Amino acid sequence: MAEEWTGPGVDLHLELDPSGGRRDALERALRDAVRSGRLGPGAVVPSTRALAAQLGVSRGTVTAAYDQLIAEGYLTARQGAATRVAEIRSTGLPSAEPGKPAPGGPVPRKPVPEKPSPAPPGGPVWAGSWATAGTVAHDLRPGRPDLGTFPASAWLRSTRRVLTTAGPEAHALSDPRGRPELRDALAGYLRRVRGVDADPGRIVITSGYAQGLGLLARVLGDAGTSAVAMEEPGHPYHRMIVARAGLRAAPLPVDGLGARTDLPVDAGAVVLTPAHQYPSGATLAPDRRRAAAAWARDTGGLVVEDDYDGEFRYDRQPVGSLQGTAPGHVVYAGTASKTLAPALRLAWLVLPAALVEPVAEAKRLADAHTPSLGQLVLADLITGHAYDRHVRAARLRYRRRRDELVGALRRWAPHVRVLGVAAGLHALVLLPDGGPGEDEIMARAAARGLALQPLGEFWQRPDGRPQGLVVGYSTPLRSGYHAALDALCSVLRYKA
Amino acid sequence: MAEEWTGPGVDLHLELDPSGGRRDALERALRDAVRSGRLGPGAVVPSTRALAAQLGVSRGTVTAAYDQLIAEGYLTARQGAATRVAEIRSTGLPSAEPGKPAPGGPVPRKPVPEKPSPAPPGGPVWAGSWATAGTVAHDLRPGRPDLGTFPASAWLRSTRRVLTTAGPEAHALSDPRGRPELRDALAGYLRRVRGVDADPGRIVITSGYAQGLGLLARVLGDAGTSAVAMEEPGHPYHRMIVARAGLRAAPLPVDGLGARTDLPVDAGAVVLTPAHQYPSGATLAPDRRRAAAAWARDTGGLVVEDDYDGEFRYDRQPVGSLQGTAPGHVVYAGTASKTLAPALRLAWLVLPAALVEPVAEAKRLADAHTPSLGQLVLADLITGHAYDRHVRAARLRYRRRRDELVGALRRWAPHVRVLGVAAGLHALVLLPDGGPGEDEIMARAAARGLALQPLGEFWQRPDGRPQGLVVGYSTPLRSGYHAALDALCSVLRYKA
Numbered sequence: 002m003a004e005e006w007t008g009p010g011v012d013l014h015l016e017l018d019p020s021g022g023r024r025d026a027l028e029r030a031l032r033d034a035v036r037s038g039r040l041g042p043g044a045v046v047p048s049t050r051a052l053a054a055q056l057g058v059s060r061g062t063v064t065a066a067y068d069q070l071i072a073e074g075y076l077t078a079r080q081g082a083a084t085r086v087a088e089i090r091s092t093g094l095p096s097a098e099p100g101k102p103a104p105g106g107p108v109p110r111k112p113v114p115e116k117p118s119p120a121p122p123g124g125p126v127w128a129g130s131w132a133t134a135g136t137v138a139h140d141l142r143p144g145r146p147d148l149g150t151f152p153a154s155a156w157l158r159s160t161r162r163v164l165t166t167a168g169p170e171a172h173a174l175s176d177p178r179g180r181p182e183l184r185d186a187l188a189g190y191l192r193r194v195r196g197v198d199a200d201p202g203r204i205v206i207t208s209g210y211a212q213g214l215g216l217l218a219r220v221l222g223d224a225g226t227s228a229v230a231m232e233e234p235g236h237p238y239h240r241m242i243v244a245r246a247g248l249r250a251a252p253l254p255v256d257g258l259g260a261r262t263d264l265p266v267d268a269g270a271v272v273l274t275p276a277h278q279y280p281s282g283a284t285l286a287p288d289r290r291r292a293a294a295a296w297a298r299d300t301g302g303l304v305v306e307d308d309y310d311g312e313f314r315y316d317r318q319p320v321g322s323l324q325g326t327a328p329g330h331v332v333y334a335g336t337a338s339k340t341l342a343p344a345l346r347l348a349w350l351v352l353p354a355a356l357v358e359p360v361a362e363a364k365r366l367a368d369a370h371t372p373s374l375g376q377l378v379l380a381d382l383i384t385g386h387a388y389d390r391h392v393r394a395a396r397l398r399y400r401r402r403r404d405e406l407v408g409a410l411r412r413w414a415p416h417v418r419v420l421g422v423a424a425g426l427h428a429l430v431l432l433p434d435g436g437p438g439e440d441e442i443m444a445r446a447a448a449r450g451l452a453l454q455p456l457g458e459f460w461q462r463p464d465g466r467p468q469g470l471v472v473g474y475s476t477p478l479r480s481g482y483h484a485a486l487d488a489l490c491s492v493l494r495y496k497a
Numbered sequence: 498m499a500e501e502w503t504g505p506g507v508d509l510h511l512e513l514d515p516s517g518g519r520r521d522a523l524e525r526a527l528r529d530a531v532r533s534g535r536l537g538p539g540a541v542v543p544s545t546r547a548l549a550a551q552l553g554v555s556r557g558t559v560t561a562a563y564d565q566l567i568a569e570g571y572l573t574a575r576q577g578a579a580t581r582v583a584e585i586r587s588t589g590l591p592s593a594e595p596g597k598p599a600p601g602g603p604v605p606r607k608p609v610p611e612k613p614s615p616a617p618p619g620g621p622v623w624a625g626s627w628a629t630a631g632t633v634a635h636d637l638r639p640g641r642p643d644l645g646t647f648p649a650s651a652w653l654r655s656t657r658r659v660l661t662t663a664g665p666e667a668h669a670l671s672d673p674r675g676r677p678e679l680r681d682a683l684a685g686y687l688r689r690v691r692g693v694d695a696d697p698g699r700i701v702i703t704s705g706y707a708q709g710l711g712l713l714a715r716v717l718g719d720a721g722t723s724a725v726a727m728e729e730p731g732h733p734y735h736r737m738i739v740a741r742a743g744l745r746a747a748p749l750p751v752d753g754l755g756a757r758t759d760l761p762v763d764a765g766a767v768v769l770t771p772a773h774q775y776p777s778g779a780t781l782a783p784d785r786r787r788a789a790a791a792w793a794r795d796t797g798g799l800v801v802e803d804d805y806d807g808e809f810r811y812d813r814q815p816v817g818s819l820q821g822t823a824p825g826h827v828v829y830a831g832t833a834s835k836t837l838a839p840a841l842r843l844a845w846l847v848l849p850a851a852l853v854e855p856v857a858e859a860k861r862l863a864d865a866h867t868p869s870l871g872q873l874v875l876a877d878l879i880t881g882h883a884y885d886r887h888v889r890a891a892r893l894r895y896r897r898r899r900d901e902l903v904g905a906l907r908r909w910a911p912h913v914r915v916l917g918v919a920a921g922l923h924a925l926v927l928l929p930d931g932g933p934g935e936d937e938i939m940a941r942a943a944a945r946g947l948a949l950q951p952l953g954e955f956w957q958r959p960d961g962r963p964q965g966l967v968v969g970y971s972t973p974l975r976s977g978y979h980a981a982l983d984a985l986c987s988v989l990r991y992k993a
Contacts, residue, residue, distance in 0.1 A: 148665035157660050164653050169644035169974060172838035208704060212864035245862045342668035344869035366741045367863065368708035372871055373840035478665060 023058050027066040032196055032325060035075045035086055044086045046076065065318070073196065073321040074290035087291050138450030139485035143280065143427035143473030146339050147398065150479075152382075152391045159381035163374065171373055177365035178357070179206025179349075183376040186383040187349055191335065194389075195311055196321030198328035199351045205360050206371045208346040210307065210336045211242055214272070216363045217305060217332060218246035220356065226269030232260050234459035234466070236279055239272065239307075252461050257420075259285030262293040270303040271296070275323045276311040280459050280471040282421010282429050290323050297330035303353075304331040310339045312392050314424040315400040329353050337379060339426060339475075340392050347375055399426055402474045402482060413490035426475035429456070432468040436495055439468050445492040451485070453492075519554050523562040528692055528821060531571045531582055540582045542572065561814070569692065569817040570786035583787050583822075634946030635981035639776065639923035639969030642835050643894065646975075648878075648887050655877035659870065667869055673861035674853070675702025675845075676872040682879040683845055687831065690885075691807055692817030694824035695847045701856050702867045704842040706805065706832045707738055710768070712859045713801060713828060714742035716852065722765030728756050730955035730962070732775055735768065735803075748957050753916075755781030758789040766799040767792070771819045772807040776955050776967040778917010778925050786819050793826035799849075800827040806835045808888050810920040811896040825849050833875060835922060835971075836888050843871055895922060898970045898978060909986035922971035925952070928964040932991055935964050941988040947981070949988075 017026040034040040046052070049067060053060040067084055070076045078084045163171070178184065184201035191197035207213035218229065229243050233252035240250040251268045254261045259278050262271070262285070273293060275285035285293075297304045306323045314320070324333035328351075336348035352360055364370065382388040403422050410419050410430065418431040432438060437445075439455040446453045456469035477485045513522040530536040542548070545563060549556040563580055566572040574580045659667070674680065680697035687693035703709035714725065725739050729748035736746040747764045750757045755774050758767070758781070769789060771781035781789075793800045802819045810816070820829035824847075832844035848856055860866065878884040899918055906915050906926065914927040928934060933941075935951040942949045952965035973981040 145669060148668040151665070151668045153660040157657055160656050161653055164649040169647070172644040172647045172840045173641060174839045208864040208868065211862075215863060242862055343670045343865075344668045346864060346866070346868040366707075366738055367711060368704040368842060369839075370842070372704065372842040372868055375868055375870065 017056070023056075024062045024066050027056070027058070027062065028069050028321075029196075031066060031070055032073075032075060032321065035070075036198060036325065036328070040086045042086055042088045045083045046085065048083075069318050069321070071287055072284075074287045074294070074323070074326050077287070077291075087287075136450060137452045139481060139488045140452045140476045141472050141474065141485050141489055142452050142454045142476060143471045144476075145343055145473065146341075146395065146426060146475045147478065148342060150395065150398070151342050152387065155382060155387045155391065156378060159378045159385070159387070160374070162381055163377040167377060171377060174369055175373060177361045177370045178202075178204065179371055180373055180376040180380065183380040183383075184349075186380040187335075190383050190388070191322075191333070191349075191351065195308065195319070195333075195335070196325040197333050197335075197351055198325050199333070203352050203354060203357050205350045205352060205357070205364055206376055207348045207350060207364065208368065208371045209338065209343070210309065210334055210348045211238065212346075212367070213334055213348055213350045214239055214305070214307075215242045215246060216360055216367065217270075217303075217350070217356075218243045218248050219363050220359045221270055221303065222247050223359065228268040230266050230268040230271040231461075232272065232274060232278060233461055234280055234456065235272075235274075235461075237458060237461075240461060243272075250461065255281050255283065257281075257283055259283045259289050260293075262289045262296065266296055266300075266302070268302070270305060272305040272307060273323070274307045274309065276308055276314070276320055277421065277423075277425040279307070279309065280421075280427065280429055280456065282423070282425060282427065284320055284423065285323070290326065293323065294327035294330060297327060302330075303356075305334060306331050307334050309334075309336055310425040311335065312340055313396055313399055313426060315396070315403060316423050319424070324351060332356065340388070340395065341379075345375055345379075347371065347379055398479075399475055403428070405482070406472065406474045406486060409486045409490050410493070414493035416495065417493055427471055427473045430470045430472050430493070431456075432470070432493075439470070442470065442492055446488070449488050449492060451488040451492060453489075513552070519552075520558045520562050523552070523554070523558065524565055524817075525692075527562060527566055528569075528571060528817070531566075532694060532821065532824070536582045538582055538584045541579045542581065544579075565814050565817070567783055568780075570783045570790070570819070570822050573783070573787075583783075632946060633948045635977060635984045636948045636972045637968050637970065637981055637985055638948050638950045638972060639967045640972075641839055641969065642837075642891065642922060642971045643974065644838060646891065646894070647838050648883065651878060651883045651887065652874060655874045655881070655883070656870070658877055659873040663873060667873060670865055671869060673857045673866045674698075674700065675867055676869055676876065679872040679876040679879075680845075682876040683831075686879050686884070687818075687829070687845075687847065691804065691815070691829075691831070692821040693829050693831075693847055694821050695829070699848050699850060699853050701846045701848060701853070701860060702872055703844045703846060703860065704864065704867045705834065705839070706803065706830055706844045707734065708842075708860075708863070709830055709844055709846045710735055710801070710803075711738045711742060712856055712863065713766075713799075713846070713852075714739045714744050715859050716855045717766055717799065718743050719855065724764040726762050726764040726767040727957075728768065728770060728774060729957055730776055730952065731768075731770075731957075733954060733957075736957060739768075746957065751777050751779065753777075753779055755779045755785050756789075758785045758792065762792055762796075762798070764798070766801060768801040768803060769819070770803045770805065772804055772810070772816055773917065773919075773921040775803075775805065776917075776923065776925060776952065778919070778921060778923065780816055780919065781819070786822065789819065790823035790826060793823060798826075799852075802827050802829050804829060804831050806921040807831065808836055809892055809895055809922060811892070811899060812919050815920070820847060828852065836884070836891065837875075841871055841875075843867065843875055894975075895971055899924070901978070902968065902970045902982060905982045905986050906989070910989035912991065913989055923967055923969045926966045926968050926989075927952075928966070935966070938966065938988055942984070945984050945988060947984040947988060949985075 017030055049060050049063040053063045067076060071078055074087055076084055077087045181201060183206055184204040187204055188199040188201045191199045207216065226248065228249040228251045230253040231240050231243065231250040232255050234255060243250045253271060255278055259275065260273050271293065273285065275290060277284065293304050296302060308322060311319060322333050324331040330353065333351040334348065337345050350360065406428060407419055407422055410417055416433045416436060420429040420431065422428045432442065439457055443453060443455055454471045456471055457463055460466050513526055545556050545559040549559045563572060567574050570583055572580050573583045677697060679702055680700040683700055684695040684697045687695045703712065722744065724745040724747045726749040727736055727739065727746040728751050730751060739746045749767060751774055755771065756769050767789065769781065771786060773780060789800050792798060804818060807815060818829050820827040826849065829847040830844065833841050846856065902924060903915055903918055906913060912929050912932060916925040916927065918924045935953055939949060939951055950967045952967055953959055956962050
C-alpha cells in the first residue's frame with residue numbers, strides 16, 4: 002500500500018507495509034523517512050487529524066504512532082506547538098537538573114557506611130548470575146529467565162531439521178561474524194521487532210553479550226579510547242569486562258529518566274540500557290536518547306545500546322532501539338539469554354560499517370566464531386516463527402508475574418517503592434528511610450533460604466546511594482513463584 | 498588383578514587394571530608408578546623376560562609396553578645397558594646438533610627470495626582454514642577432518658537425550674570451567690586414551706583451542722611472561738593469537754625429531770605439538786620430551802601441549818601425552834575439531850592446579866562459559882562410547898586415505914619427499930631442489946582448481962626454509978578424494 006502524504010513543511014510519499022497492523026506500518030514508514038533524511042530535522046509533521054484523514058486510518062492510530070516515535074526520540078512535541086522531527090542537539094536538557102532527583106528515580110540518601118554483606122545463600126555466582134540453587138529455597142535474584150519454559154521440543158525439532166538438511170560445510174570453520182543464515186534471520190527480526198537499522202553484513206554473532214562487550218572494548222582500546230562511560234548503578238560484570246580490556250569504566254549517573262546523557266561525558270564510548278536501565282528499570286527519556294545520539298555524532302564517540310530485555314515491555318508498545326535513530330554511531334547489542342536461555346551463549350552486535358572489520362577480526366582471534374549448530378538452530382526458530390511465538394507467550398507469563406509481585410508488595414510491604422516494572426524481568430525495590438537496610442534484609446532473607454541481590458552491588462561508588470533490592474521475578478520456576486513472593490514480603494516487613 | 502614385581506632396584510606392587518588388554522594395563526600401571534614417584538628417576542626396571550614371567554604375560558607384551566614408555570619419555574634405554582626410569586635433566590641432548598639436520602627432517606636450503614604467492618582458489622581463509630569451497634574443485638588444504646562423516650544421527654540422539662533429561666539448571670549460566678558432566682567424561686577419556694593426568698577440577702572447556710591458547714597467553718602475560726616459544730614452522734593463526742595477548746612469539750626451530758627443546762628456550766612458556774608436529778608431522782623424540790619437561794621444572798616455565806590430532810596414529814600405539822610425564826608443568830590441550838568438527842568450537846585444557854583459577858576467571862570475563870548444550874551432547878557421546886566408535890572408524894578411513902596418498906605420490910611424483918605420515922590428517926610434501934618451487938606449484942594448482950597450502954605460510958622467518966606443501970588428506974569428501982589425488986600428482990610433475 003502506498004500513500005501520498007502532504008503536510009505542512011513535508012511532502013512525502015509514505016510506503017506502508019501491508020503486512021501487520023497499520024500502526025506498525027505507519028511507525029516503520031515514519032522511522033524510515035527520518036532515517037533516510039526524507040524528513041529532515043525540524044520538519045513539522047502533519048496534525049494527527051490531517052494524517053489520519055489522508056491515510057484513512059483512525060486518529061488514535063496516528064496519535065499512537067507519533068507517541069511511539071516521540072518516545073524513541075525521532076519526533077519532538079512541546080505543549081502548544083506542532084510535532085516536529087527531532088533536531089540533533091548536543092546541549093544538556095532541562096528535564097532533570099544535576100543533583101536533583103527526577104520523578105520516579107532513586108532517591109539520593111545520606112552516605113551509608115559500607116559493611117561487608119552477609120554471604121548470600123546459593124551456589125557460586127558466575128558472571129553475575131549463578132550456577133546451582135543448592136541451599137536456596139527461593140531465588141529472586143535478577144538476570145535470568147524462567148528456565149522451566151525453555152522450548153526444548155522446538156529446539157530439538159529445529160536441530161533435526163538443521164542436521165538433516167545442512168551440508169558438510171555447516172561443520173567447517175566459517176565467517177567470524179557468524180553463520181549467514183542467522184545474520185539474515187536476525188536482520189529481518191530486529192528491523193521488525195526492535196526498529197534496528199540492521200543488515201546481515203554488519204551483524205557479528207557473539208558468545209553472549211559479555212563477549213560482544215569485551216570485543217568492542219578491545220577494539221576501542223586499539224583505536225585509542227581509554228575510558229567507557231558505564232551506567233551507575235550498572236552491571237558490575239560488565240564493568241569488569243571493560244576493565245579487563247584495559248579501559249577505565251567512568252560512572253555515568255542514572256535517575257528516573259535513565260542515564261544522564263545530558264551531562265558531559267568524559268569517555269570515548271558510552272554503554273547504555275535505554276529500553277530498561279539495569280538495574281533501575283528506567284526507560285531512557287526521549288530527550289536523553291537524542292542527547293546520546295547527538296553526543297556520538299558531535300564527538301565521534303560510540304554508543305553501545307545493550308538491549309538485553311527489549312522484547313519484554315508490558316504496558317505499551319516497546320520503545321524502539323536507539324540504534325535506529327543513529328545507526329552510524331550506535332552499536333545495537335541483543336541476546337537470546339533472556340528470550341531463551343543464557344547457557345546458549347548466543348548474542349549479536351549490529352555495528353556501524355567501520356567497526357565490522359575490526360570487531361570480526363577480534364572475534365576471529367578470540368575463538369574463530371561462535372559454534373555453528375546453535376546459530377543454525379536459532380536461525381531456524383526465527384524464520385519458522387517459533388521464536389516469536391515463544392517470546393509472546395513468555396511476555397504474557399512475565400507480565401502476570403510482574404502484576405503478582407507488584408500486588409503482593411503493595412499489600413504486604415506497602416512501605417517499599419517498586420520501580421522499573423514497565424518492562425523486563427526485574428523490579429527495583431527501594432527500602433524506605435528509617436526501616437531495615439540492605440544488610441538487615443539480606444540477613445533475614447538468608448535465614449529463610451531466600452536469595453536476593455542487594456542494590457549496593459551495582460554501584461561503583463556507593464556513597465549516597467539509596468538502599469534497595471533488585472528482584473528478578475522471572476527466576477523461580479512457576480511452581481515456586483508464589484512461595485518466593487511470600488518469602489520476599491515476609492523479609493520486607495518492618496519487623497522481622 | 499594385583500601383581501608383585503620385584504626387579505633390580507625396584508620393589509613395586511603393580512595394580513593391573515583388569516579392563517582392556519594386558520599391555521594397556523601394564524603401560525598404565527608403569528606410568529602411574531613413575532608419576533607417583535614409586536618408581537624414582539634412574540631406577541632400573543626388570544628385564545622384559547623377568548617381568549613377563551612374573552606377570553604371566555608374553556615377553557612381547559612387556560617389550561611393547563617398555564617401547565611405548567620409552568617413546569613417551571618415562572623410560573630410557575641405551576644400547577647394552579638396562580632400561581631405566583628417565584632422569585630429569587635440563588641439559589641439551591646429543592641427538593641433534595644445532596645447524597645440522599636430523600634424520601628425516603626438512604632439508605635446509607638456500608634462502609629463497611620471498612615473492613607474493615598467487616591468490617589461492619577458494620573462499621576466504623578463516624582462522625587458518627576456510628569457509629566455502631566456492632571455485633575450488635579439489636581441496637587438499639590441511640586443518641579439517643572429513644566433514645561428510647560428521648555423526649549427525651548420534652549427535653541428534655544425544656541432543657534428544659540431553660534435552661529430555663536435563664533440568665532447568667542446564668540452561669542457566671554455569672561454571673566458567675564448563676559443564677561438570679563433560680569434564681567428568683573427558684577426565685576418564687583422556688586418562689584412558691591419551692595417558693593424561695586429568696581430573697575434572699583441573700579441566701577448562703574452551704570454545705576451540707584458539708580460545709584456550711588466547712586465555713593462557715593472557716594469564717601468562719598477567720603473570721609477567723613476555724614471550725612464548727612457538728614452533729617454527731608452526732601455525733600462523735596461533736602466533737597471531739599469542740601476539741594479540743601482547744606476548745612475543747619466539748621461534749623454536751623444528752627438525753625431524755620435532756621441536757628443538759634441547760636448545761636454550763628464551764621464553765616463559767613453550768607451545769609444542771609433540772604427537773605430530775604441525776606442519777612437519779614429526780613426533781617429538783623421547784629425549785626432547787624429557788628436555789621440555791625438565792626445562793619447565795627447572796625454570797618454572799610452562800609447556801603447552803597442543804594435542805590437536807592425538808587420536809589419529811596409524812602404524813603403532815599412539816604416543817601418550819607429554820603432560821602425563823609432568824602434569825604440574827604442562828597444560829594439555831585437546832579438541833573435538835579433528836575428531837568431530839571444527840564448527841562445534843569444543844576444546845579443553847587440562848591445567849596444573851595453580852592455573853585453574855586464573856584461566857577460569859579469564860574465561861568468565863571472555864564469555865562466561867562455552868555453550869552448555871554442545872558440552873552436554875559431547876559428554877553423552879563420550880560416556881555412551883559413540884565418540885570412541887566414531888574416532889575408531891575415522892582412524893581407519895584416514896589411514897586408508899594416507900596410504901592412497903603415499904602410494905600415488907610414490908608412483909606419480911617419486912621426486913618429492915613425503916614426511917609426517919605416521920599420524921594425523923596431513924602430510925608434509927617436500928619439493929626437491931632444481932624442480933618447480935612453491936609458487937610454481939601453487940600457480941599450477943590454481944589453474945586446475947586445486948587448493949593447496951604452501952609450507953612457506955607456516956614460517957615466521959622464512960630464510961633458508963625448505964620448499965614444500967602441507968597436504969590435508971582428510972579435507973575432500975570421500976567421493977572427491979581420488980580426483981583430488983590425481984590433481985595433486987598432476988601439478989607435482991616436473992613439467993606442467
